[in-house]
Amino acid sequence: MTLDVHLYTERLILHRPRAEDAEEIFRGYASDPDVTRYVCFPTHKTHDDAKAFLTKSDAAWNEWPAGPFLIRIKTTNQLIGGTGLSFETSGRAMTGYILARDAWGKGYATESLHAMVKLASRLNVKQLYALCHTDHRASWHVLEKCGFLREGILRSYERFPNLGSVGLSDVYCYAIIL
Numbered sequence: 001m002t003l004d005v006h007l008y009t010e011r012l013i014l015h016r017p018r019a020e021d022a023e024e025i026f027r028g029y030a031s032d033p034d035v036t037r038y039v040c041f042p043t044h045k046t047h048d049d050a051k052a053f054l055t056k057s058d059a060a061w062n063e064w065p066a067g068p069f070l071i072r073i074k075t076t077n078q079l080i081g082g083t084g085l086s087f088e089t090s091g092r093a094m095t096g097y098i099l100a101r102d103a104w105g106k107g108y109a110t111e112s113l114h115a116m117v118k119l120a121s122r123l124n125v126k127q128l129y130a131l132c133h134t135d136h137r138a139s140w141h142v143l144e145k146c147g148f149l150r151e152g153i154l155r156s157y158e159r160f161p162n163l164g165s166v167g168l169s170d171v172y173c174y175a176i177i178l
Contacts, residue, residue: 007069007119009111014069014083017057021070024079026050029100033162038136039098042161060086065123071099071112083112085119091126097142109142117146121178129175133160140172148174 005016030044060067068084081099132139
């Protein structure tokens with residue numbers, strides 16, 4: 001299936017990342033330690049980190065029917081974060097989201113996650129899941145609002161490089177069957 005690389009919600013435009021987005025990604029959210037606290041990639045220290053993300057994004061889009069998306073506000077075109085689908089198989093994918101600090105608490109995570117659920121359904125994904133750190137209550141709330149169910153806890157499962165610990169952390173696994 002050839003996918004339009006733009007998705008539209010009531011307030012947002014989600015699009016495939018492009019090379020020219022590197023500076024905005026770096027400046028807008030990926031270099032902010034508060035924003036990247038509970039993600040599985042290190043806070044970006046240089047623009048090269050954002051460029052490396054774009055290389056990985058292109059690889060995902062070349063292998064699967066979708067990949068990472070950037071999130072922009074429709075009325076201003078301001079980049080406020082990212083979301084996407086990460087495929088394991090054609091029927092199973094993971095999703096997630098990251099938002100710039102000034103976009104927190106405005107419903108953008110919920111709106112973008114609903115768009116990913118809808119897209120996954122269109123692409124015949126049967127199970128869409130998300131992992132979140134057990135301390136990240138805001139993320140649990142968004143997942144549950146979007147119909148994901150907590151399936152369980154994965155002990156010592158994921159490294160969160162921005163939390164300062166060197167070990168693996170527990171995560172909750174949430175999933176929705178489409």
